[in-house]
Amino acid sequence: MAKEQLQVLHALDVAKTQWYHFTAIIITGMGFFTDAYDLFSISVVTKLLGRIYYPPLNKKPGVLPPGVSAAVTGVALVGTLCGQLFFGWLGDKLGRKKVYGVTLLLMIICSIASGLSFGHNAKGVMFTLCFFRFWLGFGIGGDYPLSATIMSEYANKKTRGSFIAAVFAMQGFGILTGGIVGLVVSAAFEDSNDPILTTPARADYVWRIILMFGAVPAAMTYYWRMKMPETARYTALIEKNAKQAAEDMAKVLHVEFDPEEAKIRKLAQEPSNQFGLFSKEFLHRHGLHLLGTTTCWFLLDISFYSQNLFQKNIFTAIHWLPSSSQMNAIHEVYKISRAQTLIALCGTVPGYWFTVFFIDRIGRFTIQLMGFAFMTVFMFTLAIPFNHWLNHNHTAFLVMYSLTFFFSNFGPNATTFVVPAEIFPAQLRSTCHGISAAAGKAGAIVGAFGFLYASEAKSKNDNPPPDAGYPTGMGMQDSLLVLAFVSLLGVVFTFLVPEPNGKSLEQLSGENDDDIAEEVPSDKLSPFNHTIPV
Template sequence: MEDSSGHDHLALEALERRRQALAEIDNAKFGWFHVRACIVSGIGFFTDAYDIFAINLVSTMIGFVYYQGNNNITPHNVDTAIKLSCSVGTVIGQLVFGHLADRVGRKRMYGVELMIIIVATVGQALAGNGPAASFWAIITFWRIILGIGIGGDYPLSSVITSEFATTKRRGAMMAAVFAMQGIGQLSAGLVGLIATVAFKKAIQADATKLDFVWRILIGVGAIPAVSALYYRLTIPETPRFTIDVEQKIEKGIQDAKAFLERGASAGDYTDNIAIARTYNYPRASWADFKRHFGRWQNGKVLFGAAYSWFALDVAWYGLGLNNSIILQNIGFDGEGDAYTSIFQVCLGNIIINLLGSVPGYWISVFTIDRLGRKFIQIMGFTVLTIMFVILGFAYDQILATSNILFIVLYTITQLFFNFGPNTTTFIVPGECFPTRYRSTAHGISAASGKLGSIIAQVGFGLLKDIGGTNKWIDHLLQIFAFFMLTGIFSSFLIPETMGKTLDELSGELPPKETMDSEQFKGTY
């Protein structure tokens, strides 16, 4: 029978081999397997943003198709239900998939959420009126299902990219994945514009021909998802999950080597040695979750990540709801016949995305591993606070002075949303939590953000017309300034993750120099 010292020696040896295997991933030379991971994850976010953004254009189109008796305007309750339903589903998906990815594995869940998105996208494109169910009820149902798939993509893509990334370029890789949102938003406008132009004569003759356009616009969103599905289903399990959660050190080591060599899993490996329980390496459970996050040093990070995302999305989606105001001020308010109206709305949305949104994403990609996540987040919240104070308290004066000035201020705001907290709130939760809760905590943080978006869509959508159409916009901008200010303070609760390994950030294992010390014995 092996004595305890022999057992301790094997445990220490296993832990050292684990450290070396994961260090190879942390310090690996950037290669094709990293590019592949970014592309596979990024296509999902491209699809997510495309589907979310396209519905804003679709809502305008269906007004001409289904609500001609309402001056071609989609009723407020229908418009809200169609747009809000996706956010509700997203909250569900973020929490459920976040938990399942930590419980059964990243690989087993990755691809499932994309299949849900594909089915829901096709379902939307085929939605129609019927005696038993109206058009808007059917598309709302499919938007909820779509939201569940989109929600699942947040924690999975973030965590998988994080756990496969090198320490030096982890921020840039995760930012590049998230930056595909901007490309997705832009693409929705481009597809809508091209489809509208293609049906120009038909739309001018009969506005209901926009029924073809919005179905094409929605349906195209399934194409990138289908193209990425095979690669998501075949992506290897992350070695960190295999080693730390499943506690199969040998398989994890082999998978790490295989990933670095050919970007694939090593396959089945039967000689699995678990991290010795002598050191009480914790397993995920509700009791352990409460114990871990019940400690202030851990709980404050989760709160800081979750609230920062919440505060951001209140303003991010609140401003997005008022795109019609922005379009009006740049001369693309969608007035006129059906073709002219839709053409202007699509073109105006393309311009809005090119003004500051897309550039902001990619500035983050190239600077986040130099400036740091925490710095960019606090800087972004600070600039946004200042911008919303200016826009909120001088709204009427700015519009009376110059539309150009308004556009410049709006562009700066969009730039620092994405070169700021919109990017970092996605990245930090994928880095700073233990492997056993990394996906769950990211899901909680992301769901907090979507809760903020729901509040913006329901509450602020009603408030903006107090005293008359769009009469309360200035007060809404002032409220956004308050939330941006609170985001500054919550950002001080998160750690700076730049240049640190996931082990250092999570505190899961002691540093190498202490592994052979007597003090190490019995601490894990």
């Protein structure tokens, strides 16, 4: 027999799109804007760091040693993985709001500190930069499960996918802004008279300003993030405080609710609502779901972060970017920033917003399956005739390369973020999202260090080593083939993930009933004759 859903939760499920939905999207989404900016802006400045802190060699500009480059690029990913696990767990233990501000403060402080990295020599500066970027990543990691969970618990069931995807879509604007800030800062400091192999002292300001800018959007959002009330689902279902949940949502929805404290007590006594992450009950209900969300995110991020973090090396290989030995230090930052901006405008940002528009129309499963499938097709198309693209048709290569970004974002890069925030029970929702996201960052680390391994393997056979420190030629072709097979595996594991479209969170997780939750008649929404528009 279906159990009647709490009025306040049903009201959230059927509420029309209102101003508070857009407010929540902006507040949570600005965290993701900052996340993407901080994670991907490092790719704009890594070559500049090599020029500044390492001497020229054989008439070529200085470059970061492969190990140092991997550390500078990857340490934030390691921090993000740790933060996703820790804050995901903490969000279920202490509440979403109580720890939400901590993640933002970490991002603000560590963005500024990264730009102020100090040391007596190159090793000292790189060590300090890596230290602060680890903790920056730790704060970024916390934003993943908390933002997704808060948005899912605020949203109505009709457009919940679009709202969560819109939060994640801010990542595209963060990547785009990273390119734009790089363009503006490098243009402001560039002097065309600078010799190619001489790095001017003012170049040291360029990378510091670019990294520190990440604190600006985070600081702008902090006050409003602290003003958000705790989600009604956490307050009612986990804290068992029906009165507070009703009061909080009455302010948001402008509707009065019966606290239904008797119903809360009854729900608290249900044995089906008491299981933990390592229980047989969780394994039975959600074990395959968690395997599906973690595996798909892991596979997706191997491809997504590999391409994003090292796209500058791909541009160099196809001669879209000149070799470092043909540009001065600051002009190289300008060129890399321009390339990142164009790819973001043409492929990354549109892909995110296609997902926002279509996710509640065609469903998460269809979008994820389609995205992985097209990524597979385009990766193979790029990799198999790679020498043809490299030598004869750079334009076609760039178009298809952009399409891999488009279909990763109009596909699994968005859905892997959305689905874990919907299908798990309230007491484990943030934890399971954090685990899924951490699996993704493990994939990102595999992708990042996989490129390092490929470059080292290639450099043993090439003399001199690749100018960029990462694979070119056949090494890149092999990498694209590997990423194609990774995407193909994503198609397979997508079949483990359920379709949450159009269902309430309690129905999906089984918290309200073993089968289908009973709808509450609209005339019972409030004893004060208020109604929620549907």
